[in-house]
Amino acid sequence: MDNYEDFISTVSHELRTPLTSIRGFAQTMLNSWDKLDDESKKKFLKIIEDQSNRLIGLVENMLSVTKLQSDKDIFIYKCVNLKPLIEPVISIIKTAYPSHKFEFKYNENTPEIIVDKDKFQQIMTNLIENAAKYSDENTTVTVSIIPCGNFVSIKVTDRGVGILPENYNKIFCKFSRIDNPLTRKVQGSGLGLYITKNLVEKMGGRISVISGNGETTFEVLMPVKTVEEQARAKCAQ
Secondary structure, eight states, rough: OHHHHHHHHHHHHHHHHHHHHHHHHHHHHHGGGGGOHHHHHHHHHHHHHHHHHHHHHHHHEEEEEEEEHTTOOOOOOEEEOOOHHHHHHHHHHHHHHTEEEEEEEOOOTTEEEEHHHHHHHHHHHHHHHHHHTTBBBTEEEEEEEEEEEEEEEEEEEEOOOOOGGGGGGGGSSSOOOSHHHHHHSSOOOHHHHHHHHHHHTTTTOOEEEETTTTTEEEEEEEEEEOOHHHHHHHHHH
């Protein structure tokens, strides 16, 4: 019960912030419309839009957490080529972060892997967007994919403030955020990496992070399996 109450308390707090902002700026515009110049109106509307998008993201993440915890999330496994799967994700995030550079390194000998396509794109969206969100403007986010024995290695590297080793495990916990100058400027729920880790592990992979010398790299290792191996693993669950 304590964990449930903690979850509800944290959810309520996370939702209250954007809702308060939306209501406050909407009320200001309604009460002072004739007194506001066009620039102020556009500024307030942009804040309302940003907070609405944040609210949508929070709700989507919380629904994902609920599905993960209830074990009712359905995975539809398919054999996929990672290059055409990840390139559209990078393009979308590049549009949202025009001040960043994005580099994609792909080894053409990389084998296909068996994953749920939509959920794997969710994993990559979380990792690549986080890399841009928590790194300085005009820096490069690098996504690299190479075969690695019986696994495929997918790495996402950013040039930001970094993560201390003692926080490596903490960042994958629910509602956890690291306190540094960049995270103080960027709003977040602390659910993205928790969801990412759970999705990776449910599809038989593993995720890790290493940070140092001005770079932070998240690595996802996904096993290379035949359809038969995947089916046997699914039946054993």
